[in-house]
Amino acid sequence: MTTPPLAPYPHTRLRRVRQSDWVRRLVRETEVRPSDLIWSMVVHEGEGTIPVASMPGVERFSVKEAAKAAVRARDLGIPAIAIFPHIDGSRKDATGSIAADPDGVIPRAVKAMKDAAPEVGIMCDVALDPFTDHGHDGVVEGGKILNDATIERLIEQGLMQAEAGADILAPSDMMDGRIGKLRAALEAASYQDVMIMSYAAKYASAFYGPYRDAIGSAKLSAGPNGTGLGDKKTYQMDPANTEEAIREVALDIAEGADMVMVKPGMPYLDILRRLVEEFRMPTYAFQVSGEYAMIMAAAQNGWIDKDRAILESLTAFKRAGAAGIITYFAPWAAEKLGG
Numbered sequence: 001m002t003t004p005p006l007a008p009y010p011h012t013r014l015r016r017v018r019q020s021d022w023v024r025r026l027v028r029e030t031e032v033r034p035s036d037l038i039w040s041m042v043v044h045e046g047e048g049t050i051p052v053a054s055m056p057g058v059e060r061f062s063v064k065e066a067a068k069a070a071v072r073a074r075d076l077g078i079p080a081i082a083i084f085p086h087i088d089g090s091r092k093d094a095t096g097s098i099a100a101d102p103d104g105v106i107p108r109a110v111k112a113m114k115d116a117a118p119e120v121g122i123m124c125d126v127a128l129d130p131f132t133d134h135g136h137d138g139v140v141e142g143g144k145i146l147n148d149a150t151i152e153r154l155i156e157q158g159l160m161q162a163e164a165g166a167d168i169l170a171p172s173d174m175m176d177g178r179i180g181k182l183r184a185a186l187e188a189a190s191y192q193d194v195m196i197m198s199y200a201a202k203y204a205s206a207f208y209g210p211y212r213d214a215i216g217s218a219k220l221s222a223g224p225n226g227t228g229l230g231d232k233k234t235y236q237m238d239p240a241n242t243e244e245a246i247r248e249v250a251l252d253i254a255e256g257a258d259m260v261m262v263k264p265g266m267p268y269l270d271i272l273r274r275l276v277e278e279f280r281m282p283t284y285a286f287q288v289s290g291e292y293a294m295i296m297a298a299a300q301n302g303w304i305d306k307d308r309a310i311l312e313s314l315t316a317f318k319r320a321g322a323a324g325i326i327t328y329f330a331p332w333a334a335e336k337l338g339g
Contacts, residue, residue, distance in 0.1 A: 041084070047062050076335060080121035082123040158171070171198060180254075260279070265287040
């Protein structure tokens, strides 16, 4: 699109439309609404709520408290909640064997939340890392993450979540081909209405640390004889790459993803914008734990204005083209933004 020529100053004074709040609102190009937010929430196996030390203001919710939170989300106009489990370390093993437990904390939370507020969508993380004692997202053998063996476990987990009543399954593992396999399994089990939001462009980022604290994920092991399992770089994406993100997203869409996601959020706004323009698919940004923690830490030190920083960050995602934002700030932001 060609931009028409502007009249020279003083006939053009761009500050005219900034001079008062009412006119700034009138010409505003980007708006964030509660309906743009997905509340990122951690649920635990015990009772009550437990503060997360590295994420001031964030708590782990019991199943009962998660159900109350679903009602709160409905009342605030938040359309969906993404839930992640905190599992006691004594119950974890090398294969993440309880990930598909139909009586586990995730299916119990899904059922309780849907009973309390059926109007609120529930999204479940499909991944093994909260359940493994090594902290990786897949099955490990010989110092390697096994792609196809991991997918088999993920399908079991996803079908269990669908049976519990989850509306959206969100595979975050970054195994090749998992979207197509999961979609086929859902169709075969008559869960054709269950949606898939793929973690399509998930980067091997330094911004996930507080989340691992929140879910009690094991510190990544370097593996026997230094086999290189001390990070997730063999399956999560290199932060230096853009073209690779295009290929990842194209494959996931072709395999049956209904929505796609970029994770982390703000350091990857360029990726988000390009994916939106390239595919015209519902594309979401995950404002991850490290992004949350940085804003809160700076605010607590008096270095930034918390309210303005949060709303500015959420606006950045929408301005870049996000259909919505997965964020721990969702309930706070929804209260500020109103209906």
